[in-house]
Amino acid sequence: MSAISDTILRLKDELPSDVELVAVSKFHPVDAIVEAYDAGQRLFGESRPQELHAKILSLQEMASGSPGSFSDIEWHFIGHLQTNKLKLVLPYVSLVESVDSLHLLQAIDRWGEANDRITDVLLEYHIASESSKQGFSREEILSLLCPDLQDTICSGSTVAASGQYEGRRYPHVRIRGLMGMATFTGDEAVVRADFARLMSLYDEIIALRDAGHCHEVGEDFNIRSFGMTHDYRIAVSMGADMVRIGTLIFGERA
Numbered sequence: 182m183s184a185i186s187d188t189i190l191r192l193k194d195e196l197p198s199d200v201e202l203v204a205v206s207k208f209h210p211v212d213a214i215v216e217a218y219d220a221g222q223r224l225f226g227e228s229r230p231q232e233l234h235a236k237i238l239s240l241q242e243m244a245s246g247s248p249g250s251f252s253d254i255e256w257h258f259i260g261h262l263q264t265n266k267l268k269l270v271l272p273y274v275s276l277v278e279s280v281d282s283l284h285l286l287q288a289i290d291r292w293g294e295a296n297d298r299i300t301d302v303l304l305e306y307h308i309a310s311e312s313s314k315q316g317f318s319r320e321e322i323l324s325l326l327c328p329d330l331q332d333t334i335c336s337g338s339t340v341a342a343s344g345q346y347e348g349r350r351y352p353h354v355r356i357r358g359l360m361g362m363a364t365f366t367g368d369e370a371v372v373r374a375d376f377a378r379l380m381s382l383y384d385e386i387i388a389l390r391d392a393g394h395c396h397e398v399g400e401d402f403n404i405r406s407f408g409m410t411h412d413y414r415i416a417v418s419m420g421a422d423m424v425r426i427g428t429l430i431f432g433e434r435a
C-alpha cells in the first residue's frame with residue numbers, strides 16, 4: 182500500500198463521519214491524485230486555476246480508455262481567484278472555498294448569470310494574525326450578508342422590516358458558509374483563538390438569520406471549513422465541518 186492511500190484510509194478512520202475531507206493536491210502530480218482516488222478519496226482541493234484545469238484535462242484523457250473513471254471526482258477551489266480566471270474554474274468545481282472580496286463575489290454572480298449557473302461559495306474569513314493572508318473582516322462579512330442589519334446599525338432607523346432587500350443581491354451564488362486559516366504557529370492557544378473567532382462569527386450569522394436578518398443567508402448556510410495538516414485535529418475538536426489536508430496526505434510540496 183502506498184503512503185498516500187495509507188494516509189487517506191487512516192484519515193477516513195480518524196475523522197468523524199460528518200467531517201468532510203478535502204484532499205489538497207496542489208503542486209502534486211496527477212498520479213498522486215489517482216492514488217488517492219484508488220483509496221476511495223473523491224473530493225480534492227486545488228488553489229491555482231491553470232493547474233486545476235490541466236489536471237482535469239489529463240484525468241479526462243487517462244479515463245478515455247475506461248469510461249466512467251474519475252468522473253465522480255469533486256473539486257473545490259481553495260486559492261486566490263482572479264476574476265479573469267473564472268472560466269477555468271467555475272465550470273468544474275462544486276465549491277469555491279476562498280471568496281475573499283466583494284469584487285470576486287460580484288464577478289462570480291455575473292458569470293453565473295451569463296452562464297445560467299449558481300455557484301456554491303464560502304466566504305474566507307481573515308482569522309490569522311498574519312496580514313499576508315487573504316480574507317474578509319468580521320464587519321465586512323456581516324455587512325455583505327446582512328445589509329439590512331448594517332443599515333439599521335448605521336442610520337439608527339429600523340429599515341430592516343421595510344422589505345427593501347427582498348430577494349438576494351447575488352442570485353447566482355449560494356453562500357454556504359465560512360472558510361478560514363489559522364496563524365501559522367506551533368502555539369496551540371493562538372490557533373484555538375483563531376478558530377474560535379470563526380466559530381463565533383458563524384454562530385452570530387445563524388442567530389441573525391434566524392431572527393430575520395441576513396438576506397444573503399439561507400438554510401443551506403452550513404459549512405465551516407477550517408483545519409489543515411498542522412491543525413486539523415484542533416479544528417475537528419472545535420466543530421469544523423470540513424478540513425483541507427495536503428502535506429499529510431501527499432508529502433511536502435516542491
Ligand SMILES: *Cc1c(COP(=O)(O)O)cnc(C)c1O
Nearest residue numbers: 205228259409410425426427428
Ligand atoms: C495549501 C492549502 C491547504 C493545505 O495545507 P497543508 O498544510 O498542506 O495541509 C489548505 N487550505 C488552503 C487554503 C491551502 O491553500
